[in-house]
Structure formats: structure tokens, C-alpha cells
Amino acid sequence: MLDADAFRRWMAAAAAAVEREAGSLTELDAAIGDADHGANLRRGFAAVAAELAKDDAPDSPGAVLTLAGRQLISTVGGASGPLYGTLLRRTGKALGDAPEVDAAALAEALGAGVAAVGQLGGAKAGDKTMLDALEPAVAALAEAAGSAGPYAAAAAAAARGAESTVPMRARKGRASYLGERSEGHQDPGATSSALLFAALEKAAGE
Numbered sequence: 780m781l782d783a784d785a786f787r788r789w790m791a792a793a794a795a796a797v798e799r800e801a802g803s804l805t806e807l808d809a810a811i812g813d814a815d816h817g818a819n820l821r822r823g824f825a826a827v828a829a830e831l832a833k834d835d836a837p838d839s840p841g842a843v844l845t846l847a848g849r850q851l852i853s854t855v856g857g858a859s860g861p862l863y864g865t866l867l868r869r870t871g872k873a874l875g876d877a878p879e880v881d882a883a884a885l886a887e888a889l890g891a892g893v894a895a896v897g898q899l900g901g902a903k904a905g906d907k908t909m910l911d912a913l914e915p916a917v918a919a920l921a922e923a924a925g926s927a928g929p930y931a932a933a934a935a936a937a938a939r940g941a942e943s944t945v946p947m948r949a950r951k952g953r954a955s956y957l958g959e960r961s962e963g964h965q966d967p968g969a970t971s972s973a974l975l976f977a978a979l980e981k982a983a984g985e
């Protein structure tokens with residue numbers, strides 16, 4: 780079971796990963812976008828970490844994610860801010876005020892969050908976006924929920940999903956303006972989604 784502390788650790792680990800990988804995320808975005816993905820997420824997750832470090836930080840998993848999502852929406856200008864913000868807010872809302880959640884409950888809530896991302900951005904699997912990492916990660920989490928290491932399974936699926944975007948042609952977001960020239964590059968948002976699930980694995984202590 781993961782409590783609010785574990786969720787705060789998740790967001791702190793995500794902030795640290797984004798800080799560490801900001802350069803490579805921006806490099807990926809330089810190839811098929813506008814070279815700001817690392818800076819966008821670094822700004823957003825730094826705001827999330829600062830908010831969650833306060834004394835009156837929220838005390839349920841759902842409230843932690845709702846607050847984090849709100850911060851991302853209000854601090855990130857790029858497409859990824861509203862999209863990740865929606866993911867976390869919708870997931871947090873689905874978790875409600877339960878003091879602890881297990882992998883099955885988190886997978887179900889994340890499923891609602893990922894569906895909301897699809898609705899907001901109009902993208903589907905195979906369009907070379909963050910969804911190509913998020914969808915398989917959530918599916919793996921749901922499938923492994925009853926067995927050992929569900930968070931490791933989700934992180935591995937997210938990483939494979941990010942790699943799977945390399946040959947894809949982008950159909951949504953800035954990269955889609957490049958048409959076939961977007962092929963052969965890993966999608967920046969799918970790459971940061973893999974970081975998010977690696978951070979969850981770390982926070983869950985697997």
C-alpha cells in the first residue's frame with residue numbers, strides 16, 4: 780500500500796529525474812519540436828516539489844496528485860503542462876480521499892487520468908506522444924497488480940513504450956508538423972512519461 784508520503788516521494792523523485800534529464804529531454808524536443816520540453820517540465824516539477832515541501836502539504840494520495848496537477852497546469856506553458864496536469868489531477872480525483880492505495884486502485888485511477896489526456900489532446904496510441912508510454916505502463920500496472928513488483932513492471936513497460944515511438948510518424952503536437960521527418964526520433968513526452976514511472980517505482984521501494 781502507498782500512502783501520502785509515498786506519493787510525495789513519487790513527485791519529489793519525478794522532480795529530481797526531470798532536473799537530471801532536462802538536457803536530454805530538450806535535445807529530443809530540439810530534433811522534432813521546439814527544444815523546450817526539459818525546461819518546461821523542470822519548471823513545472825520544481826513548483827510541484829516546492830508546494831509539496833510545505834508544512835500544510837496534502838495528506839492523502841489523491842490530494843497530492845491533485846495539487847501536483849494543478850501546479851503543472853499553472854506553471855508550464857507548453858502542451859505538456861496541461862496534459863500532465865490533467866493526468867495527475869484526474870488520477871488524484873479518481874483516488875478520492877483514501878489514505879492508502881494499492882497497485883490495482885492506482886492502475887484504475889491512472890487509467891482515468893490517461894483517458895482524460897487522450898480526450899484533451901485528441902491523440903491515440905501510435906500517434907507518437909506521451910500516450911505511447913503511459914498506456915502500456917498503466918496496462919502493465921493493472922496486470923501485475925496482484926503479483927510481485929507491479930511498479931517495476933509498469934516502469935519497464937513505459938520505457939519500452941518510449942522506445943517504441945522512435946520509428947513512428949507524429950500525428951499530434953508540434954512534431955506532427957514535420958510529417959515523415961519526425962520518424963527516427965524518440966518522442967520527448969513519451970520519454971518523460973517513462974521517467975515518471977521510473978520515479979514511481981523508486982518511491983514504491985521496489
Ligand code: ADP
Binds near residue numbers: 808816907909
Ligand atoms: P510544446 O510542444 O508545446 O513545446 P512540450 O515540448 O513540453 O510542449 O511537450 C511536447 C510533448 O507533448 C510531445 O513530445 C508529446 O509527447 C506531448 N504532446 C504534444 N501534443 C500532444 C497531444 N495532443 N496529446 C498527447 N501528447 C501530446
Ligand code: MG
Binds near residue numbers: 808812814816857953
Ligand atoms: Mg516543446
Ligand code: MG
Binds near residue numbers: 813857858
Ligand atoms: Mg513549446
